[in-house]
Amino acid sequence: MQTGTKISALAHVTLVAWAFLGGAFRSDPLPFEVQEVSVISAEEFAALSAPREAPEIIPQPVEPEQPTAPIEQPAPVEPAPEPEPEPVRPEPQPVARPEPEPAPQPVEPTPEPQVPSEAPSLERPEPETVLLPEPPGKRPKPRPVERVAPEPVAAPPPDARPDPVETPPVSAEQGAETPQPEQPATAPEEATDRIEPEADPTTEVAPSRSPRPKTRPQQPTQTAETKPAATPEAKPAAKPEANPAPASQAAETRSAVNDALAEALAATEEPAAAPAPTGPPLTSGEKDALRVAVSQCWNVGSLSSEALRTTVVVSVRMNADGTPDTGSIRMIESSGGSSGAAKQAYEAARRAIIRCGAKGYKLPSEKYDHWRDIEMTFNPERMRIK
Amino acid sequence: MMRFLTSLVLGAALLAGAAQAQNQPLRITIDEGIIEPLPYAAPNFVPDSPAAAEYAAEIARVLADDLTGSGLFREIPSTAYISQVTSFDAPVQFADWKAINAQALITGAVSVSGNRLTVRFRLWDVFAGAELGSGLQFAGTTDGWRRMAHKVADAVYSRITGEGGYFDSRVAFVSESGPKDQRRKRLAIMDYDGANVQYLTDSSSIVLAPRFSPSGDRVLYTSYQGGFPRIHILDVGQVQQRVLQSQDGTMSFAPRFSPDGQTVLFSLAQGGNTDLYAMNIASGQSTRLTSAPSIETAPSYSPDGSRIVFESDRSGTPQLYVMSASGGEATRISFGQGRYGTPVWSPRGDLIAFTKQSKGRFHIGVMRTDGSEERLLTASFLDEGPTWSPNGRVIMFTRETQGASGRAALYSVDISGRNLRPVRTPDGGSDPSWSPLQK
Structure with a gap:
């Protein structure tokens, strides 16, 4: 019995062990299959994605109607936009x-x-703006020191720190220790002033x-150097x-x-030919002088009453010597009268510009760019009843 | 990336805007000028023969008188000329004319062939170095040389001022001669400048207020021939007159043509009341336009014939009123101090000229057709009876001086109030009526 039970027990143990171990051995081939599937999926996804694009293109053009292969290539409209960006690149x-x-x-x-x-122009402003915040950034360190500084003991350490920042005061500091209280006194003023710019870096x-x-x-200015023509300037x-x-x-x-x-x-x-903004504009006095000069020759005595109700705007290009370019004078617009009246008013205005500008208007030559092109509005309203 | 691109585009747009702003021209406004005659040079027209030389000089003189007399032009004396015009087709030396500040230059040529006179001219804008308009030629008989000179002047005036001229026109007026208590009055007609005076009536009866027809071929006037004032119509060309149809025992006066020349407006005094009537010249049928107990007189049509301005004392003193040409309700337009009378509508339609008596003095004035912007152009002991030039720019009127030796004379004034000047007449003159431009 005992042997029998032992044998049976052993047999059961071995059977149970075989059952466990045997299942483990069988599981080995299964993962191989799974691994294969995973490997295939990555490639298939790429392959699947390509055919998915194709069907999208297909519905737009009618492939069945155009069975021929050569038409299929032009049929996909999406490739067409691709060539479009290509011409954009060229x-x-x-x-x-x-x-x-x-x-x-x-x-x-x-x-x-x-x-x-x-x-350099870009770099210079940057360092300038950076330098301003930087020193306050270094100086806040002395601030805590300043609070300690009023005490005589803490004074020596701040001496060493201001040296790199302000060399001229350093030379004076070497002279005596007594100026030490003066240094912290000046330091807080400057420190407070520059603490504010610290917040400015955002600005x-x-x-x-x-x-x-x-x-x-x-x-x-560079174009001014190469004045010859407008197109090269541009x-x-x-x-x-x-x-x-x-x-x-x-x-x-x-x-x-x-x-x-x-x-x-x-x-x-x-207007590219006019490099206008090189200097300050004409002062009101200089404009008034020009206005007075032209008005002295603006004779409305021979104008019809209708022309005296017509305001004309006349443009003129000036020569550098202050004389008007006679051929450039033209009427830009008119208001208040018929075309015939505007013509008379314009001719009177043209006579005024030419006649009083014969010897050159007194205009500042250094501001030539500002008065090279002038638009004069001749408004006879105040001259009507005189 | 898109944000960057949009920022770049916006930046470029701002750059463009900034560049445009920088290149904007200097702008100034000129609202003060000068009012003075425009200086011009009119060298003698180039004659093609000795016979033409005399006409050339005379035409240049009349041309200069016309232009200078308008007050808008000033002739530069020939002694100041640097260069002379010896050929009509030769190029103009603008620099020489600029140097003497001639803003306009008139060159011309005169040729005579038998009794036929031909005048050519060109007008130049000296400072622009260009011709104003194009060359023009007039041809006629040698007797009409004055008219040709006026035609040239009208063309020059029109091209420079932009409005029509008035030199080739005539004036009907009452010529007055003799002392004040024995004044002889004759109906006369002359060129606008006082030349070529012709007398249409003798001095046997008093004549008043001649009025030219719109076509310039007939004259209406009031005559006391027969004892009562009656309206006569006179054909200028044939110097034939007749009395317009009128009722016995009435006084008709202050006639004026309608713009179409078919109707005559006039005042009719009957039974102590004076009202306005319109009469068809052809049929003689009259239509009463007003029926107020006050005195209505001195009617004048607007240029389009739709309205009538007249004088009435219905408010107690003579004032100006406007009503429809068919009569009806009238609107008072004069509200200033004094008495208003003899209104005349401008041929341009924008103004009404009138006589005003205020504080013992007489004025010729103009106002807009609604009575606004009244301006008095003259002031004297006695100014009255304005009449418009064909272009509505000049007013001619009667000025009478004070005293027993007082004399009536014709004067003209620009509607700006400038250039007041007497009109040359052989004798005294009154009641002028300006004709339209001759054709």
Whole structure:
């Protein structure tokens, strides 16, 4: 019995053990299958994604109607937009190419000075604005020291710190220890004044943008150097701005920048010849002098009563010597009378401009850019009943 | 990325705006000028023969008188000329004319062939260095040389001022001669400048208030021939007159043509009351326009014939009223101090000229048709009877001086109140009526 039970127990144990172990052995082949599925799925997803795009394209064009293969390729409309961006890319390229072309011809030397001139101008304002906050940043450290500083013991350590910041006071500090209380006295004033700019770094963004307008006047000045024609002026102007943009941006942004600049410059091409903003505008006194000079020759005595009710605006381009360019005088607009009356009023105005400008109007030559083009409004309202 | 692109585009747009603002022209407004005659040069027209030389000089003189007399132009004396015009087709030396400040230059040529006279001219804007308009030529008989000179002057005036001229026109008036208590009055007609006076009536009866027809071929006037004032119509070309139809025992006076020349407005005094009537000239049929117990007189049509301005004392003193041409309710337009009379509608339709008596003095004035913007142009012991030039720019009127030796004379004044000047007449003159421009 005992042996029998032992044998049976062993047999049961072995059977149970075999049952466990045997199941484990059988599980090995299963994971292999699972692994295969997972590997296949990644490739199939890519494959599946491609056929999914195809059916999307299919419904738009009617494939069954056009069974021929060559039509299928043009049929997908989506590829068509792809070529569209491609022409967009070539557009910036030609735009970029003309840029270098005009650049080397007239202005290559000039654009180079442009870039350094802009760069320093941009860098200078930045360090300036940065320097202002920085010293207060270092000085707040002395502040806690200042609180301690009123005590005589803490005085020596602040001596060492101000040295790097303000060298001139350092030389005086070496002389005697007594000036020490004076130093902390001046320090808090300056510290308090500069503590406020510390919060300004957020506002520092504004001054950092301000230098950009400074670069604009530099461009016209450069164009002023290359006065010859308006079109060369416009193109070099596009380069300096386009260059910084692509420097930090992708090539795609160039197209947008160039397009925008092209529009902007196209709008300014007509008056582009006038590099106006080089100096201060005419003072009211200088304008009055011109007004008086013209009015002295504006004779309305021979005008019809209808012409005396007609206001005309006349444009004139001035020569640098103050004389009007007779051929440039033209009537821009008129109001209050018939075309015939406007013609008489315009002729009287033209006579006034030419006659009193024969020897040149007294205008400040350094502000020529401001009075090169003048629009004069001749309003005879006050002359009517006299 | 999109935000960056939009910022770039916006920046570029701002740059464009800034550049545009920087390139804007200097703008000034001139509202003060000068009012002075425009200096011009009119060298003698180039004659093509010795016979034409005399006409050339005379035409240049009349031309200068016309332009200078308008008050809008000032002739530069020939002694100041730097260069002379020896050929009509030669290029103009503008610098020489600029140097003497001639703003307009008139060059011309005169040719005579038998009894036929031809005048050509060009007008130049000296400072613009260009011709104003294009060359023009007039042809006629040698007898009409004055009219051709006036035609040239009208063309010059029109091209520079922008409004029609008035030089080639005539004036009907009452010529007065003799002492004040034995004044002889004759109906006369002359060029606007006092030349070529013709007398249409003798001095056997008193004549008053001649009025030209719109076409300039007939004259209405009031004559005391027969004892009572009656309206006569006279054909200028044939010097034939007739009495307009009238009732016995009435007085008709103050006639004036309608713009179409078919109707005559006049005052009719009957039974101590004076009212306005309109009469069709062809049929002689009259229509009563007013029926007030007051005195209505001195009617004048608006240029379009739709309204009538007249004088009435219905408010107690003579004032000006406007009503429809068919009669009806009248609107008073004069409200100033004094008495208003003899209103005349401007040929341009924008103004009404009148005589005003205030504080013992007489004035010629103008106001807008609604009575606003009244302006008095003259002041004297006695100014009255305004009449408009064909272009509505000049007013001619009668000025009589004070005293027993007082004399009536014709004067003209610009509607701006400037350029008051006497009109040359052989004798005294009164009651002028300006004709339209001759054709």
